[in-house]
Amino acid sequence: MLESESIHQMSIPMWHTGQLALAQTLRERAVFLRKQSGNILQMARSRNFLEIIHLHLGQDRDSVDYFQLARSGFTDAGDDRGRYRTLNNVAELWQKLGNKEYAERYYREALDVSKTMGSRGDRATLQMNLASVLTDRGNTDEALALYAKSLPALRAVGDVQGEGTALNGTGRAYRAAGLSEQALPHHIAALAVMRRIRAAAEEVGVLYDLALAELDTGRVDQAAAHLAQSRAVSRRIGARADEERAALALERLGRSGSPESQDVRQCGMRTSLAYAPEYARTCSFHGPGGAERA
Secondary structure (H helix, E strand, O other), X not given: OHHHHHHHHHHHHHHHOOOHHHHHHHHHHHHHHHHHHOOHHHHHHHHHHHHHHHHHOOOHHHHHXXXXXXXXXXXXXXXXXXXXXXXXXXXXXXXXXXXXXXXXXXXXXXXXXHHHXXXXXXXXXXXXXXXXXXXXXXXXXXXXXXXXXXXXXXXXXXXXXXXXXXXXXXXXXXXXXXXXXXXXXXXXXXXXXXXXXXXXXXXXXXXXXXXXXXXXXXXXXXXXXXHHXXXXXXXXXXXXXXXXXXXXXXXHXXXXXXXXXXXXXXXXXXXXXXXXOOOOOOOOEOOOOOOOEO
């Protein structure tokens, strides 16, 4: 039991520093040890985290499998907190897979379950995540209202990474509402937060969203530089889907190489990139009893 918990805890800094493959290896070892012990709750906890790692590595099928196992484990253990956290995570998966309707449904269910026993920080995270999918579905008024509610709560409980995610989400909502100039300071503030806490996986998404807002407002050079940075960090942490997205964006801009050494294709390419699919950064719950976050 002590060995599995030690391995579980060792994987947390690996996650936060972007060493996803190593975090995956450690969590798989923790699941193996906990399976031998027969501890249903602890197996669910590790499987829940593995779901998030597979999600960020682009291994969606594996992510679905681990979600189903984690949800079953929390239900069998009678752990409602684990249940709403896992509901949140499957909502994030559906959002990534493009089913925004299912994502909204699971986020709302998770938020409803959290009302009875969820902490202030957990409820704020769920509000923020629901806001992200509402932004994707065009309901920017409700999204901005939810971000405005969640941000003070996240700051009050000391959730710095959640604060950065909410700031970036607020920027995305403003951009979706056609207010890209207002989005910029939120993205810039979010980038500063993610870099300060060395949240590499989150930095990738913020850089990409910031670049889109910069393109909307005619800041092409800044956008190209931030896309190049997003690609570089993605490559370093092994986030293939993020790296490919940034590379495609640079190609559309005519800057597939070094942004300092190539000319920019002007209006036509900028417009096509401005409507490229965005990646909505959300906060994932890794299980009860821990403050780990994806």
